[in-house]
Structures are given as structure tokens and as C-alpha cells.
Amino acid sequence: MRSLTMRHVKFASNGVGEEDVDVATERKRVTRGTGRKDLLRLENLTKVYKTRKMGHHLAVDKMCIGVPEGECFGLLGVNGAGKTTTFKMLTGDLRPTSGDAYLNRYSMTKDMLKVQQNIGYCPQFDALFDELTAREHIQLYSRLRGVPPSEENQIVEWALKKLNLTEYQNKLSGTYSGGNKRKLSTAIALIGHPPLIFMDEPTTGMDPHSRRFLWDLILNLIKDGRSIILTSHSMEECEALCTRLAIMVNGQFKCLGSIQHLKNKFGDGYTLSLRLKGPEFEHSQTRARRFILQNFPAADIKECHHNLLQFELKSQDISLSYVFSKLEEAQTDLNIEDYSVSQNTLDNVFINFVKQQVEKVQESEDSTLDIHASRTRSRAVSSTTNISSSSSQDDEMLSDLQAEVPLETEDDDVPLLGFGGAGLMIS
Numbered sequence: 203m204r205s206l207t208m209r210h211v212k213f214a215s216n217g218v219g220e221e222d223v224d225v226a227t228e229r230k231r232v233t234r235g236t237g238r239k240d241l242l243r244l245e246n247l248t249k250v251y252k253t254r255k256m257g258h259h260l261a262v263d264k265m266c267i268g269v270p271e272g273e274c275f276g277l278l279g280v281n282g283a284g285k286t287t288t289f290k291m292l293t294g295d296l297r298p299t300s301g302d303a304y305l306n307r308y309s310m311t312k313d314m315l316k317v318q319q320n321i322g323y324c325p326q327f328d329a330l331f332d333e334l335t336a337r338e339h340i341q342l343y344s345r346l347r348g349v350p351p352s353e354e355n356q357i358v359e360w361a362l363k364k365l366n367l368t369e370y371q372n373k374l375s376g377t378y379s380g381g382n383k384r385k386l387s388t389a390i391a392l393i394g395h396p397p398l399i400f401m402d403e404p405t406t407g408m409d410p411h412s413r414r415f416l417w418d419l420i421l422n423l424i425k426d427g428r429s430i431i432l433t434s435h436s437m438e439e440c441e442a443l444c445t446r447l448a449i450m451v452n453g454q455f456k457c458l459g460s461i462q463h464l465k466n467k468f469g470d471g472y473t474l475s476l477r478l479k480g481p482e483f484e485h486s487q488t489r490a491r492r493f494i495l496q497n498f499p500a501a502d503i504k505e506c507h508h509n510l511l512q513f514e515l516k517s518q519d520i521s522l523s524y525v526f527s528k529l530e531e532a533q534t535d536l537n538i539e540d541y542s543v544s545q546n547t548l549d550n551v552f553i554n555f556v557k558q559q560v561e562k563v564q565e566s567e568d569s570t571l572d573i574h575a576s577r578t579r580s581r582a583v584s585s586t587t588n589i590s591s592s593s594s595q596d597d598e599m600l601s602d603l604q605a606e607v608p609l610e611t612e613d614d615d616v617p618l619l620g621f622g623g624a625g626l627m628i629s
């Protein structure tokens with residue numbers, strides 16, 4: 203039986219505990235060698251942070267995935283799920299604790315320089331120099347990429363035009379809007395025509411028009427046969443771009459497949475929303491809940507706020523005509539202002555999975571054994587940290603952050619860009 207709450211979803215056992223069948227199948231495909239034609243292959247990639255405060259922290263747990271040419275693979279998960287750590291291992295910013303990843307035949311642990319010559323990276327936080335213009339940035343990265351001087355101008359013009367930055371080419375990047383900074387970071391990731399591009403939340407801070415523009419650009423890159431690994435908090439974005447995606451919770455994939463597959467498997471059913479008339483919401487809520495559970499015994503309550511009630515209905519248990527006829531009958535009696543029935547979306551699938559991450563964080567917050575650890579993790583679940591802020595709370599955060607620097611990074615840092623002269627093409 204399919205269920206949005208995942209109580210009945212099949213899991214397979216494979217040495218990493220119980221795992222979703224699709225995740226386990228991909229693991230087998232990759233580890234048995236049938237994924238060798240994939241452009242990118244992650245084989246049991248694992249990262250354990252060793253921090254002075256938290257001890258050992260498993261951030262990425264035996265990840266296995268194969269990404270063929272021309273695929274946009276979405277990596278989803280709440281803050282702290284392990285997406286950025288995965289990217290950092292794939293770009294050479296961090297050394298994996300165990301496992302390996304391959305770009306074509308190049309191993310990330312043994313041939314990182316070769317790998318770096320074939321990847322582009324748009325990081326989550328724009329790594330730009332405030333005092334340089336867009337033109338100067340692109341020139342700088344072209345030189346780092348080994349673009350021959352005779353081709354440099356052509357590349358700069360192409361990148362500025364491709365990302366719609368021509369108007370801002372001579373302005374200092376420190377004066378750009380968030381959206382234009384993301385565009386410039388994307389332009390930098392495209393220099394050298396890498397076959398694989400990592401994009402960590404590329405459209406954050408963009409207005410809807412710029413976002414559509416970047417989506418079109420990404421779709422063209424995929425058509426062109428390039429592969430993209432994308433993280434995003436927008437389900438709409440994943441639906442528009444990703445051929446496959448995986449939802450990550452606590453460093454592990456919890457599901458994997460095409461959007462349609464995930465919707466069919468986990469998002470089957472409907473959300474019923476009721477808006478109640480005031481003023482006695484509490485009384486109306488109790489009556490409405492009783493009515494729904496009497497008529498739809500398999501319904502699960504999802505939300506209950508003030509005048510809004512939301513239930514989840516399994517599609518195999520009900521027919522829509524039955525839902526509508528029952529609600530029409532009872533609308534006046536139950537004080538229902540209005541109601542809606544909508545099919546579950548990818549958002550529902552995502553929210554149900556990531557609850558597991560939140561719950562884990564919550565558990566650690568409840569624990570008094572390790573106050574520091576819970577503080578650190580709860581910050582990972584909140585959005586971003588402003589290190590420059592000067593409040594005493596932030597000073598405390600800053601000292602915590604400094605203490606969280608992994609012990610091994612001092613020795614393990616590998617330079618991000620290769621200087622070996624990447625093959626250059628203009629699309």
C-alpha cells in the first residue's frame with residue numbers, strides 16, 4: 203500500500219541500515235560497476251567531521267549515485283542535511299573520510315587536479331571580490347582556467363552576454379543585487395565549458411524574471427549534454443529542471459528517482475483544507491475534526507491553526523465525488539467558510555521526509571547531555587549565519603563556528619582551481 207506518511211514504503215537492507223528500494227538499487231548499480239558509463243560516480247562517499255566540540259559527526263553517509271551525461275540531478279534536503287559537504291568533497295574543498303567519486307575515469311581522491319579542470323562550481327555563497335567588476339572577474343577566472351590570451355576577450359564577451367550582465371560589466375560586484383551576484387557566480391562556473399557543473403542554490407535572491415532566465419540557461423546546458431548537480435529549496439525549480447532527484451536526510455538519501463516517480467510513490471493522495479467561520483473556532487474545530495474522522499477514517503490531520511484545518515486523504519480510500527458530497531452536506535452545519543481539495547505535490551513529499559531531520563535535531567535539543575551539540579545542529583537547521591553581526595549572541599556563535607572547523611582540514615585543503623589549462627569551447 204502506498205502512503206504519503208511512508209509507513210508502508212518498502213525498504214531494503216544493504217549494510218547501511220534500512221534503505222529505500224530505489225536508493226538501494228542505485229547503490230547496487232554503482233557498486234557492481236554497471237554505472238561505469240556515467241559521467242559522475244559517487245561510491246560510498248562519506249564525510250565525518252571531527253570537531254573539538256562535537257567529536258565525530260557523520261555528515262555524509264556512504265552516498266552512492268551515478269549521473270550520466272545530460273542529466274540535471276537535484277540534491278534536496280533541509281539545512282544541515284549534508285548537501286554542501288557533498289559538494290565540497292566533489293570540488294576538492296574537503297577530503298572524503300572514506301569512499302571515492304569519479305569524473306569519467308578520474309578519481310577525486312587521486313586525480314583531483316584533473317577533476318577540477320572538468321568541473322564548474324557555483325557555490326552557495328557568492329565567492330566574489332567586491333572591488334572587482336563582472337568583466338574583471340571573468341578575466342581573472344579565464345586566466346586561472348588557462349584560457350589562451352588570444353581567446354580571452356571572446357570568452358569574456360560570451361559569458362557577460364550569456365548571463366545578461368553586459369549592462370553591469372564595469373560596475374564593482376560589491377554594488378550588485380543578490381540576483382546579479384548569483385548570475386556572475388554562474389558565469390564563472392561556466393568558464394572553460396566544463397562537462398559537469400555544481401550549482402548550490404543558484405537562484406537564491408533572484409527575482410522571478412531572472413530565475414526563469416537562469417532556468418532557461420540551465421535547460422540549454424542540459425540539452426547541450428552537460429550534467430548538472432543542483433541543490434535548491436524550491437520544489438518548483440526542481441520540477442522545472444531536474445531529470446532525477448534525491449532527498450537527503452542526516453547525510454543519507456531517503457528517496458531517489460524522477461519527480462513523477464517520487465510523486466507516484468510517496469505523494470499519492472489529497473490535501474483537504476477547511477477554513478472555519480468565527481468566532482468560536484475551538485468548538486468548530488472539534489466538530490469538524492470529528493466529522494472528517496467519522497466519514498474518512500483513514501484521514502490524517504496535518505495542520506490545525508486557528509480557523510484552518512488540513513487533512514491528508516489517501517486516494518485509494520476515497521473518491522473525490524464522495525468527499526465533495528459529504529462536505530457540501532455538512533458545510534453550513536459545521537461552520538465551514540470554504541474548503542478545497544488538492545492533489546499532493548512534491549512539496550508534500552519533501553516536507554514529510556525532512557521532518558525526520560527536524561525530529562532528530564529536536565531530539566538532540568531535548569537532550570541535556572550535549573548542550574553544545576544541540577546548539578550547533580539547531581543553527582544548521584535555521585537559515586544563514588551573519589558572522590559580521592556584533593551582538594553578544596552572534597559573538598558566541600562566531601566562537602562556536604571557529605571551534606567547529608574540522609580538525610583535519612588544515613592538512614587536507616586542496617586548491618579549488620586547476621591551472622593545467624582546461625579544454626575550452628564556446629557554446
Ligand SMILES: Nc1ncnc2c1ncn2[C@@H]1O[C@H](COP(=O)(O)OP(=O)(O)OP(=O)(O)O)[C@@H](O)[C@H]1O
Nearest residue numbers: 251261280281282283284285286287582606607608
Ligand atoms: N566545518 C564543519 N565542522 C563540523 N560540522 C560541520 C561542518 N560543516 C558542516 N557541518 C555539519 O555537517 C552537517 C551537514 O552540513 P552541510 O552544510 O553539508 O548541510 P547542507 O545540507 O548543505 O545545509 P545548508 O542547506 O544549510 O547548506 C550539519 O549537521 C553541519 O552542522
